[in-house]
Amino acid sequence: MAESFAVHGDLTRIRRKIERNERLDREDGLALYASPDLAAIGQLANEASERKNGRRVTYIVNRHINYSNICGITCVFCAFGKRPGEADGYEFSMEEILARAGEAASAGATELHIVGGLHPTLPYDFYPEMLRAIKSRHPSLHLKAFTAVEIDYFATLSGKTLERVLLDLMDAGLDSLPGGGAEVFSERVRQKLFREKMGAERWLEVHDVAHRLGLRSNATLLYGHIERDDEKVDHLLRLREQQDRSRGFLTYIPLRFHPDNTPLEKLPEARGIRTLREIAVGRLLLDNFDHVKIYWIMAGLEVAQIALGYGADDFDGTVVEEKIYHMAGARTPEKLSEAELRSIITEAGKSPAKRDTLYRRVESSQGAITPAS
């Protein structure tokens, strides 16, 4: 009984803080994870989302290109990366990459999302050459490429600074960075699940340098494995501090862990309720992020649609071909049409709006343009 009063009191305190435009703190974050009243938290998050973006829910026509899954390191949670010589390892040729870029451009995509493993033998020059080859053929495609982990690896590979690597890639056509590789900013979890990979400091440093060079980027959190609530709160607060400093994050994307085909496959899969809470808590703590994205590929379509009432204002995307989650057992399809995206958003009571990577409106041939609110 005493506990339920305390929990109720927490949400009342949090609501008051939000009404007074006061920042939520670590204690509030912990209370949001602990509260049984997910509906109330979702309502607060939906209101916060609508204050920023109205009833508009954006979507993007994009395509993912996972150019290779060959990777020199092993992360316990990852089903995508394969050691050199291992079965299921693959590497697209430049022709295959360009063919996918060409298909994306013909299908009306405005963005390519390009990521791969940490390939042990491809030379540094391969990466700027890949971007340059795509950009010279499709100058209007926005190239969102390489997670902070890849950028850090390119710096090691070339002996260059992060700044020099990013400048080389920008010169070749890089337009922004995706948000992957952050996982959970917890040294405890890193030691258990991804000890060969960079830690929080370096992930934040890559984004800091990128923002200072004028590149925008995204931020993620991988949830539903062995992480604790306090570690997720700390992760979100570090993202918020970084955003206060460098202002370059476009969107926050919580990513649901898929355990199949990994050593963690006995872990129970996080269900929809957990996804809705991650979206809502992210929306409430990250008051300096304009957008919260639901990535339907990992959340599942039904939950992704409901997340639009729990604080998500962006529904990513047409995607077309996806390997990271599908090698880890995701049962979602790999693509959606623009018409399907619009209908999912409309059915959720929101107003669909096509965007480019930088969240500028793009006219849609698929339906009436809804006014920006």
Ligand code: V47
């Ligand atoms: O960093 C790896 C995650 C991420 C698994 O910026 C896994 O717009 C679940 O970052 N189960 C890559 N997740 C994907 C990513 C992303 C996706 C969509 C949009 C954007 C964006 C970024 O996928 C990795 C890692 O956190 N991941 N293995 C797995 N078994």
